[in-house]
Amino acid sequence: xxxxxxxxxxxxxxxxxxxxxxxxxxxTFFLSQAIEKLKGRVLVIEWGDFxxxxxxxxxQSNTLITPDSTYRNLGEKPWNTTIALGGGMNCWFSxxxxxxxSDFATRTRYGVGHDWPFGYDELExxxxxxxxxxxxxxxxxxxxxLPRSTPFPQPPHRGTAIDRLMKAAMxxxxxxxxxxxxxxxxxxxxACCSNASCNLCPVNAKFTAENGFPTLFGxxxxxxxxxxxxxxxxxxxxxxxxxxxxxDGRTHHVSGDLFVLGANAIQSPAILxxxxxxHGDTGRGLHEQVGANLEVFLDGLExxxxxxxxxxxxxxxxxxxxxxxxxxxxxxxxxxxxxGLRKEPGRHREILxxxxxxxxxxHRDNRVTIDPETxxxxxxxxxxxxxxxxxxxxxxxxxxxxxxxxxxxxIQFKEWxxxxxxxxxxxxxGVDGDGSVIDAGMIHHRLRNLVVVGTAAFPSCSPANPSLTxxxxxxxxxxxxxx
Amino acid sequence: xxxRRFFVASAATLGVAAIGTAAFVYQDRYSFIAEAVRRLMxxxxxxxxxxxxxxxxxxxxxxxxxxxxxxxxxQRGHELGLGSSFSAYQIDRFExxxxxxxxxxTDYLAKAAGDSHELSYLGRYPCRNPFAQFTV
Numbered sequence: 001x002x003x004x005x006x007x008x009x010x011x012x013x014x015x016x017x018x019x020x021x022x023x024x025x026x027x028t029f030f031l032s033q034a035i036e037k038l039k040g041r042v043l044v045i046e047w048g049d050f051x052x053x054x055x056x057x058x059x060q061s062n063t064l065i066t067p068d069s070t071y072r073n074l075g076e077k078p079w080n081t082t083i084a085l086g087g088g089m090n091c092w093f094s095x096x097x098x099x100x101x102s103d104f105a106t107r108t109r110y111g112v113g114h115d116w117p118f119g120y121d122e123l124e125x126x127x128x129x130x131x132x133x134x135x136x137x138x139x140x141x142x143x144x145x146l147p148r149s150t151p152f153p154q155p156p157h158r159g160t161a162i163d164r165l166m167k168a169a170m171x172x173x174x175x176x177x178x179x180x181x182x183x184x185x186x187x188x189x190x191a192c193c194s195n196a197s198c199n200l201c202p203v204n205a206k207f208t209a210e211n212g213f214p215t216l217f218g219x220x221x222x223x224x225x226x227x228x229x230x231x232x233x234x235x236x237x238x239x240x241x242x243x244x245x246x247x248d249g250r251t252h253h254v255s256g257d258l259f260v261l262g263a264n265a266i267q268s269p270a271i272l273x274x275x276x277x278x279h280g281d282t283g284r285g286l287h288e289q290v291g292a293n294l295e296v297f298l299d300g301l302e303x304x305x306x307x308x309x310x311x312x313x314x315x316x317x318x319x320x321x322x323x324x325x326x327x328x329x330x331x332x333x334x335x336x337x338x339x340g341l342r343k344e345p346g347r348h349r350e351i352l353x354x355x356x357x358x359x360x361x362x363h364r365d366n367r368v369t370i371d372p373e374t375x376x377x378x379x380x381x382x383x384x385x386x387x388x389x390x391x392x393x394x395x396x397x398x399x400x401x402x403x404x405x406x407x408x409x410x411i412q413f414k415e416w417x418x419x420x421x422x423x424x425x426x427x428x429x430g431v432d433g434d435g436s437v438i439d440a441g442m443i444h445h446r447l448r449n450l451v452v453v454g455t456a457a458f459p460s461c462s463p464a465n466p467s468l469t470x471x472x473x474x475x476x477x478x479x480x481x482x483x
Numbered sequence: 484x485x486x487r488r489f490f491v492a493s494a495a496t497l498g499v500a501a502i503g504t505a506a507f508v509y510q511d512r513y514s515f516i517a518e519a520v521r522r523l524m525x526x527x528x529x530x531x532x533x534x535x536x537x538x539x540x541x542x543x544x545x546x547x548x549x550x551x552x553x554x555x556x557x558q559r560g561h562e563l564g565l566g567s568s569f570s571a572y573q574i575d576r577f578e579x580x581x582x583x584x585x586x587x588x589t590d591y592l593a594k595a596a597g598d599s600h601e602l603s604y605l606g607r608y609p610c611r612n613p614f615a616q617f618t619v
Contacts, residue, residue: 158616158617158618158619191617193610193615194611194612194615194617195610195611195612196611196612197611202608302614304612304614304615305614305615305616306615306616307615307616307617335612335615336611336612337583339576339579340576340579340580340582340583341579341582341583341586342579342582343523343575343578343579343582345524345525348582348583348586349614
């Protein structure tokens, strides 16, 4: 990966046309579009270091910075982030379902949560663009639920024997998982080998900043300063003028014309709060999916012959008027064994591990604040909603009907999942005055040269994995700004 | 002495004695795991002593030495009629993990179809899904 790494001292007092805080999905996809439109220079300020894929495999770690060292957590639920160049692109498992059209309008359709300031159709072209950039492998039949104007760039993965039965029985609901784990190798990436260790992909198959944007951070217009934590934004008159950051204990300043805030949904609001900017529900509405693990024992049907870690997604419990009362639920059919194979000799593979993910309802009291003395982010999370749990419970209670095409021996609820490692919703989009922090163009309501990117912008949760949507949102935001 | 040993027999060479019939006294993790493998796999699979030690060492590191020590206590309790649903669940989890390790970290799949009961340990990071298929 090419990288124009510069020292903090070298940029001290400098001026940039674009200053980007953070380098995860939101920031990097925005930069990928903005770079060709800018006349001046770009500075990327990243708290973490650059850890090449080879380093990550050798050290079996994505970064040296542990998540819980970056905030104080008042609760027990872990909130996983990766502080490093590329952010979540380092550690993600590369599941890339789009959000469902109804996810953008839960208030209008079902009277719960917040609507997005635009609909699925508005984001659809940018979903397609993000999928092309990441060489997404996907099932064309999925267009029955999630309409698309362009084909998936790569063919779908091979489903398991279970997926084949489910697809035949439920062609409108069961699909092969879309993923940034390639079905076929690309110029910079291997094909997924179903090794089920995606956070540290042994064959460099999944999309990362390093293999997906190998020259972006080495572009002649781009400077990258690493191991530098942004403390606050400097602003006046509705415009951000500069950024204060700390590197090696020393404080530095840079100024700029346009700023992008894409730290993560914990650190981005913390930066705004440290800057004295608490407009709307800044820091409020922290949420992620509600999840549970299940196991289905089968009689005479073997699993695990698919070509990637998760092969099937089932949308049967996803959308309908029931969302007035309980959450949407998305069912993941796994091609791995988180609880091991079966014990019985000759029946080791007669098992289907599953995961149910449902949407939570963001609540204002689940929030990120800052320590008034140190400025450190504090997570005050009171728990997921009963609405979110009800979707999981309903799906589990009715799973026997859904799995009727399979020779089910038994179904066991294994455990509620501690976390999906998604962090969303602390700087949500909306209309000024409704509690939102940024507008439909992802521009801060009060600071009109500040673009907020990443999953912090999500007004509603959705059961779907958020990274593809974060990427598409940034492509759209950059398109609106630069054309 | 034959350099290949049964999973269960090798426990003795590791300085462990299996005493009694209903209640094994698992004096260390090696004999506990060796006995569990023999019981669960249903055959007296044989592995070279050095490979077996490496298998157990790596399993203990992956599964956790401390958790395994706890499992020994649970197992002993069950054999004495002192088990609980919690300990039964933990034992089941352990046994499934162990079987999975044998199936995926040795050449068991290649040997299972044949007559040979001599397994080779493939190391700590084998293919995580030997069942995966990639053709359409």
